[in-house]
Amino acid sequence: MPTRLCLNGVSKNFVMHLQGGAVLPVVAEVELAVAAGECVVLGGRSGIGKSSVLKMIYGNYRCEEGQILITDGDRIVNVATASPREILALRKETIGYVSQFLRAIPRVSARDIVAEPLIERGVERDDAVSRAEDMLARLNVPEKLWGLPPATFSGGEQQRVNIARGFIADFPILLLDEPTASLDAANRAVVVDLVKEKKASGAALLGILHDADVRERIADRVIDMEAFAAEKAA
Amino acid sequence: MNLPVFDDGAPLLRASGVTRYYGTRIGCTDVSFELWPGEVLAVVGESGSGKTTLLNCLSTRLVPTSGVVEYRMRDGAMRDLFQLNEAERRLLMRTDWGFVHQNPADGLRMTVSAGANVGERLMAVGARNYGAIRGEAESWLDKVEIDTGRIDDDPRGFSGGMRQRLQIARNLVTGPRLIFMDEPTGGLDVSVQARLLDLLRQLVGEFGLSAVVVTHDLAVARLLSHRMIVMRGGNVIETGLTDQVLDDPRAPYTQLLVSSILQV
Numbered sequence A: 001m002p003t004r005l006c007l008n009g010v011s012k013n014f015v016m017h018l019q020g021g022a023v024l025p026v027v028a029e030v031e032l033a034v035a036a037g038e039c040v041v042l043g044g045r046s047g048i049g050k051s052s053v054l055k056m057i058y059g060n061y062r063c064e065e066g067q068i069l070i071t072d073g074d075r076i077v078n079v080a081t082a083s084p085r086e087i088l089a090l091r092k093e094t095i096g097y098v099s100q101f102l103r104a105i106p107r108v109s110a111r112d113i114v115a116e117p118l119i120e121r122g123v124e125r126d127d128a129v130s131r132a133e134d135m136l137a138r139l140n141v142p143e144k145l146w147g148l149p150p151a152t153f154s155g156g157e158q159q160r161v162n163i164a165r166g167f168i169a170d171f172p173i174l175l176l177d178e179p180t181a182s183l184d185a186a187n188r189a190v191v192v193d194l195v196k197e198k199k200a201s202g203a204a205l206l207g208i209l210h211d212a213d214v215r216e217r218i219a220d221r222v223i224d225m226e227a228f229a230a231e232k233a234a
Numbered sequence B: 001m002n003l004p005v006f007d008d009g010a011p012l013l014r015a016s017g018v019t020r021y022y023g024t025r026i027g028c029t030d031v032s033f034e035l036w037p038g039e040v041l042a043v044v045g046e047s048g049s050g051k052t053t054l055l056n057c058l059s060t061r062l063v064p065t066s067g068v069v070e071y072r073m074r075d076g077a078m079r080d081l082f083q084l085n086e087a088e089r090r091l092l093m094r095t096d097w098g099f100v101h102q103n104p105a106d107g108l109r110m111t112v113s114a115g116a117n118v119g120e121r122l123m124a125v126g127a128r129n130y131g132a133i134r135g136e137a138e139s140w141l142d143k144v145e146i147d148t149g150r151i152d153d154d155p156r157g158f159s160g161g162m163r164q165r166l167q168i169a170r171n172l173v174t175g176p177r178l179i180f181m182d183e184p185t186g187g188l189d190v191s192v193q194a195r196l197l198d199l200l201r202q203l204v205g206e207f208g209l210s211a212v213v214v215t216h217d218l219a220v221a222r223l224l225s226h227r228m229i230v231m232r233g234g235n236v237i238e239t240g241l242t243d244q245v246l247d248d249p250r251a252p253y254t255q256l257l258v259s260s261i262l263q264v
């Protein structure tokens, strides 16, 4: 299967100017590749830099060293050097991201949050909304919540809205940051099925999953991030 | 924020080395960027950092001391805004652009009705049919969530939030491609701000508008913009994708700014 995502020599430090310019090394010389149809899981203790890697791939954190190569149709884009415009284009068409926590937008309903990626891709509003409702139903989000902004939802409900939003569109690359952390067994099983469907459709998935059971059912490979711990390389 | 509608043609607006002095005092210095169709750019910074000066230079309300501002006209030609003649510039301001002031009274005519405030802009671009103008005004009042029963009232009796929504309707009715906004939520209560922000977010997305939004409020920038310029003392400190600048700020000043707020 073709490679969709490839990191070469990716390092990340945070320079904390408010702490006298202290340098916090996070990861060093990360090498990894994810092929279409594959689900790769990042492993390693908390604070090792797993979320930071996903955020760099999504362009949310800067990548000042190394390359983050994304196959986008018939071209390859390096996120590390891409312009904001190019990153926005990747987010619209190519990279989906289920963040660890949902960022609720005042006054925007769960239904609309989930439908948004489809609408942005030009799907008719009614169609997008009905697919959003199907997705919310599948993730067992109570129908009475669909029309409400998720700011007041429980952690698990917000997480499921976030998952629905991430899985609704057919992104060729999907990043998952602990999507099952606050879910019960039934909903974890739904996520496992969703991931399997994505893999079957040829998406490349890169995730962080602490739940051993879920991990076993969906991961093709686990990459131990200890190998890229910044202190070791320094 | 919604992702922009992509148009691979060319930028809509280009600033190159835009500098404005007030005598010897710096307003803004050496600001360069491109704004693409469908993109919302936030200009953030503390009071006195040069945001309004920059916005006014971009929108030709102020003449830069040096630097160039170019705009892609509807015929596709990129034109230096300060080389346009007065008639061309006026047409641009009336049709292709909107300007939303912090204080609605600066952008509205307070002594004519809400309907006339909206209808006037249409008449300025040649609309003549009274029924059609009124119909359009009604539909815009509805879009900005003003009860159409208030169409004949003048905005002096409106709340701050309503006035601001009316100002937005007045600006959008001519189908502009570019909106300049100076602290659009500045004078409003927090709950009223949320409603206005949501409305702006929707309208910008629905019409694929480009916008330059000046704000000192990073939460407003987070919600509305794709890209950000951070200013201080008239200088550009940092630029980039909005969530990148807010979540992984690089410049010492930006780190200070981001750490000073509760959570955005």
Ligand SMILES: Nc1ncnc2c1ncn2[C@@H]1O[C@H](COP(=O)(O)OP(=O)(O)O)[C@@H](O)[C@H]1O
Residues within 6 Å of the ligand: A014, A024, A026, A045, A046, A047, A048, A049, A050, A051, A052, A053, B247, B248
């Ligand atoms: N925006 C940031 N600014 C400064 N430090 C950060 C930032 N984001 C993450 N870190 C630090 O980077 C390290 C790695 O964090 P993270 O990537 O969240 O790890 P993990 O997901 O493996 O738990 C931690 O020490 C964390 O505090």
Ligand SMILES: Nc1ncnc2c1ncn2[C@@H]1O[C@H](COP(=O)(O)OP(=O)(O)O)[C@@H](O)[C@H]1O
Residues within 6 Å of the ligand: B022, B025, B026, B027, B028, B045, B046, B047, B048, B049, B050, B051, B052, B053, B054
């Ligand atoms: N008309 C003016 N005359 C003299 N100085 C001005 C004038 N307008 C703004 N300034 C100065 O220019 C600087 C930038 O101001 P401004 O653009 O209004 O900043 P902001 O909008 O970020 O608060 C400030 O030092 C301000 O005092």
Ligand SMILES: [Mg+2]
Residues within 6 Å of the ligand: A050, A051, A052, A208
């Ligand atoms: Mg993490």
Ligand SMILES: [Mg+2]
Residues within 6 Å of the ligand: B051, B052, B053
């Ligand atoms: Mg100002």
